[in-house]
Amino acid sequence: MAPIGSLYTVDAQSKGKMIRSVVALAGQEVELLPFEFGVTNKSSEFLSKFPLGKIPAYQHANGFKLYEGNAIARYLAGLYPNTGLLGGTPEEAALVDQWMHVVETEADTYDTWISFLVRGLVPYNKPIELNFYERLERCLAVLESHISTRTFFVGERITLADLSVASVLSKAVAQTVDASRRPKYPNLMRHLDTIANQPKLKAVFGQVNYIDKAIQYTPPAKEKKEKAPAPPKAEKKPKKEEEEEEEEPAVPAEPKVKNPLDDLPKSTFNLEDWKRAYSNKDTRGADGAIEWFYQNFDSTGFSVWRVDFKYNEELTLTFMSSNQITGYFNRLEASRKYLFGSVGVLGENNNSIISGTLILRGQDAEPVVNVAPDWESYEYKKLDLSKEEDKQFFEAALAWDLEVSGKKWADGKNFK
Structure with missing residues (x-):
């Protein structure tokens, strides 16, 4: 046959x-x-x-x-x-x-x-x-x-x-x-x-496999750290000498690692003020958050970006995609003082995308977002707000009414 x-x-x-x-x-x-x-x-x-x-x-x-x-x-x-x-x-x-x-x-x-x-x-x-x-x-x-x-x-x-x-x-x-x-x-x-x-x-x-115990999550094994050799015992010093040295610290404090973003030239745009304006004002309108942004934004110290998930074909239910955005934002925590985000799920179950906008310190996205292990799962494109298309995308992402290729905003998350 x-x-x-x-x-x-x-x-x-x-x-x-x-x-x-x-x-x-x-x-x-x-x-x-x-x-x-x-x-x-x-x-x-x-x-x-x-x-x-x-x-x-x-x-x-x-x-x-x-x-x-x-x-x-x-x-x-x-x-x-x-x-x-x-x-x-x-x-x-x-x-x-x-x-x-x-x-x-x-x-x-x-x-x-x-x-x-x-x-x-x-x-x-x-x-x-x-x-x-x-x-x-x-x-x-x-x-x-x-x-x-x-x-x-x-x-x-x-x-x-x-x-x-x-x-x-x-x-x-x-x-x-x-x-x-x-x-x-x-x-x-x-x-x-x-x-x-x-x-x-x-x-x-075939033969149906009925398991006794459901598959379980096993945390990855932690790497064993080699024990540092024990420090040699100090020789017994006369009491008077011990008292003189008592005030000196036993181990010098480690210097704090400075974030290179802190060395960028000072900007007139205050990201924390923007986050407060976005939280407390209507997004659109004559006295809205978007108008506040345009009045105060300093393009020499900050830049605006479009962010898109690269693997939208793997997305299923919209609430799961929304949880994925939350996880991505959680992993950006180390860059909170340099970053604002408004990202959403557009579309419907089994036919959706993840897209939105970021406002970040400097003119390069990577130094800000690479603190997240999965940052490379997203595509980053700098927006030019003098172009009407980029401006409309940016404003719609902030207002949570963004629509891309017929897919309408279903749920959104902010990183503030």
């Missing part, structure tokens, strides 16, 4: 497993192409077909190309209507879409982000991990309640909803839904077992 098309995916990807399940239930085969993150999806050949560089990515035998897991699964299910995977009525089709969306945006998203946190792929934060577990378990509780009186999620036979739920759960029970959590969801576990053991799906799901 000739494959109906070719698919880029990886074993751990729940969406890839769902797509392969559709193909298996249709009695067809799909060619699985070799894929390596950061290599395959950066190649010109891959990007010419799938410009966002995302997987799963599918090319049909007739040349039709498609990416995004749910879209691929629906397309393939539509080619084989006898499978009944899309539901038998408009109501069932809507319910299939509903459960696919729920499990993707809730269960799969939070299971994935917990994995990113504990594996160190993003900066670890215990409260955020606990919050993600709460959201994951809230979704699982809803799924558990629904399936408790049913064999399948929609109707009396397997649909895409079941394949989506089971594919995500098979990943979750292998990393976050451990032995202590699984007893809360007996019907979900029964459903997973039912789907994974369908004769046509056994080869897709």
Whole structure:
């Protein structure tokens, strides 16, 4: 049997497993192409077909190309209507879409982000991990309640909803839904077992890995410091000599390291006054903060910059992106006296960017922002406020009504 098309995916990807399940239930085969993150999806050949560089990515035998897991699964299910995977009525089709969306945006998203946190792929934060577990378990509780009186999620036979739920759960029970959590969801576990053991799906799901203990964050090992050799014992001195030397310090104080930014020529612009004006005045208006800025700004001592996150394709939920800005600002703490920032998330969940403006000491951004370990994850462009385009960007970022490429301001943070 000739494959109906070719698919880029990886074993751990729940969406890839769902797509392969559709193909298996249709009695067809799909060619699985070799894929390596950061290599395959950066190649010109891959990007010419799938410009966002995302997987799963599918090319049909007739040349039709498609990416995004749910879209691929629906397309393939539509080619084989006898499978009944899309539901038998408009109501069932809507319910299939509903459960696919729920499990993707809730269960799969939070299971994935917990994995990113504990594996160190993003900066670890215990409260955020606990919050993600709460959201994951809230979704699982809803799924558990629904399936408790049913064999399948929609109707009396397997649909895409079941394949989506089971594919995500098979990943979750292998990393976050451990032995202590699984007893809360007996019907979900029964459903997973039912789907994974369908004769046509056994080869897709394989042996489901039920872990005993959820993956845990392990702090990086601290480097061992070599012990300094013990100082030689001082010879016993006459009492009178000891009294004479008592006032001298035993160890000279280390000189304070001076920040090179402090050596820049004095500026008439007071950054602290600006921060107070921005905090206490309306942003726009005749007596607003922006007008105050233009009246007092000294371009010889300070400069204005646009800052953009370089990896917007990795952003998912907007509140997570907002937390990322907070983390970036926290890591800039050592430059607080030299810097002001207004940066926001623009767009919506799974389609957003991070952008904003910085006001900083001097004419070069790097000496101010390089105190943050992740400063190179952002692109910095100096703004010329005599140019209308740069001026409008700057003012909109301050006023939190910035719009870039149709993406509107969703949430913002200030560094003051």
